[in-house]
Amino acid sequence: MPHSRSRRPTPLHEFQLIKTLHRRYGTTGPHVVRGIGDDAAVVTPIKGHELVVTTDLLAEGVHFDHKTATFQDIGYKAAVASLSDIAAMGAKPDYLLVSLAIPSSRTASDIQRLYHGLMLACRPHGVELIGGDTSASRQGLFVNIVLIGSIPSGRALTRDGAQVGDLLYVTGTIGDALAGLRLLSLRPGTKGSLLGTKKDPAQGLIRRHLRPTPRVTVGQILSAQRLATSAIDLSDGLSGDLRHMCEQSHVGAQIDRDALPISSALRRYADMSKVDPVDVALQGGEDYELLFTVAHPHGKKVEQLGRQVDCRLSCIGIIKPEAYGFRIKDHSGSVRRLPMLSYQHFHPKAHNRPEGLWSR
Incomplete structure (x- = not known):
């Protein structure tokens, strides 16, 4: 033949x-x-x-x-x-x-x-x-x-509207995309679509890296209902994008470590990799979730919105005066400075780390 x-x-x-x-x-x-x-x-x-x-x-x-x-x-x-x-x-x-x-x-x-x-x-x-x-x-x-x-006209959400006392919310879960990238980097030459099964937690993280979900509907509703005072998408990581938004608004912020929305798949990855899932959540860009602020009285409306659009919406902190800076509170109530972990282009070490791939 x-x-x-x-x-x-x-x-x-x-x-x-x-x-x-x-x-x-x-x-x-x-x-x-x-x-x-x-x-x-x-x-x-x-x-x-x-x-x-x-x-x-x-x-x-x-x-x-x-x-x-x-x-x-x-x-x-x-x-x-x-x-x-x-x-x-x-x-x-x-x-x-x-x-x-x-x-x-x-x-x-x-x-x-x-x-x-x-x-x-x-x-x-x-x-x-x-x-x-x-x-x-x-x-x-x-x-x-x-x-x-x-x-x-006049309805665009911007980064500069956050006020002291506003609540900080984030859509979905964070850190999954970075974990997916790290998993892919361990298997050079293998396409993400060929790894594992849909029920495999690792495959779920890889999919979050390769096929993230843009929160278009949530953004439109936040604007239409005038719920958000400011907003930004998480392309560079929570620790950095929070700063970008707050600096435009001339405010500081405190986030609650225990309130960060971390998926069970990320927790499993972190346990196997011996890393802190919170560090991954703070560092990981390209989740393309939305971080936004809401005036305190509108908190219940945001919870209703989450059920309406079938999207997890988590209150992760509060806006503080600019002089307060950026801090994170742990389960014991102690507060420390929020580390800057996000990816930055043109940083001397940016191209020597896997997080550089697919970061803006």
């Missing part, structure tokens, strides 16, 4: 890629006058709304690694990074533009899978792909996302 020939990868051609994208994703709604295929997109603004615009740049070797993520995973998470920014503003995501710098080693199928991941994340929120750009690259794959959203 003769050997079957392996199918040769389809080479990448810019204009053929544009035609393919237009065929697959070019159908748009009534507000898009011109989309994929023209020199620029044309959209009709919604009366009484403001535009909310965010962009994210992802570089191979810094934000993603092909040893641990498929092209679909890369596209999915690239979209989530921007969706989460829009969620933190309380806005509705509407339009997506994607620009790629592509090395010659990548095929048409690779890039199509990346776009499939992008749209897999965006389609549930009604996001339409309306354009982008492509270029050759000599330094690996680069992905630039521009996401445009909308919100009723």
Whole structure:
């Protein structure tokens, strides 16, 4: 019996890629006058709304690694990074533009899978792909996302509205994505989708790293009901993003160690790895949960919101005067300074640690 020939990868051609994208994703709604295929997109603004615009740049070797993520995973998470920014503003995501710098080693199928991941994340929120750009690259794959959203005028959530006495809330659980990344780094060359089963706690953590959930609905409700006084998404880690929000608001904060929402899977990972799960929760970025503040009288409304959207909402602390700084209280009631554990680009050690991959 003769050997079957392996199918040769389809080479990448810019204009053929544009035609393919237009065929697959070019159908748009009534507000898009011109989309994929023209020199620029044309959209009709919604009366009484403001535009909310965010962009994210992802570089191979810094934000993603092909040893641990498929092209679909890369596209999915690239979209989530921007969706989460829009969620933190309380806005509705509407339009997506994607620009790629592509090395010659990548095929048409690779890039199509990346776009499939992008749209897999965006389609549930009604996001339409309306354009982008492509270029050759000599330094690996680069992905630039521009996401445009909308919100009723004057309703955007911002980082600068927290007041002393406000309660601190966070969605979901935190630290899972970092634990998932560390688990993947122990298995170089193995894609996350091939590890374990859905019932395996390790697989759950890996999925939280590769396929996080943007809290778009929660953000929109917080804005619509005027519940949040400030908000930020957790892309760099709680210990750092809390500081970013509070510095904009000119306040300090105290968080309760025992109130941090830590999953059973993370606790199991921490026990096996001999690490403190709280440290992972404080350090871990890319959970893409929302951290927000609420005036004290609205605490019960937030609890009702959690049940309404089937999302865990945990009160983890309180806003303090700026001079108080940032502190954490343990189960005994003692208070200490909150360590700064979050990932920072351009730090001398940033590229020597696995947490650097997939961090913004």
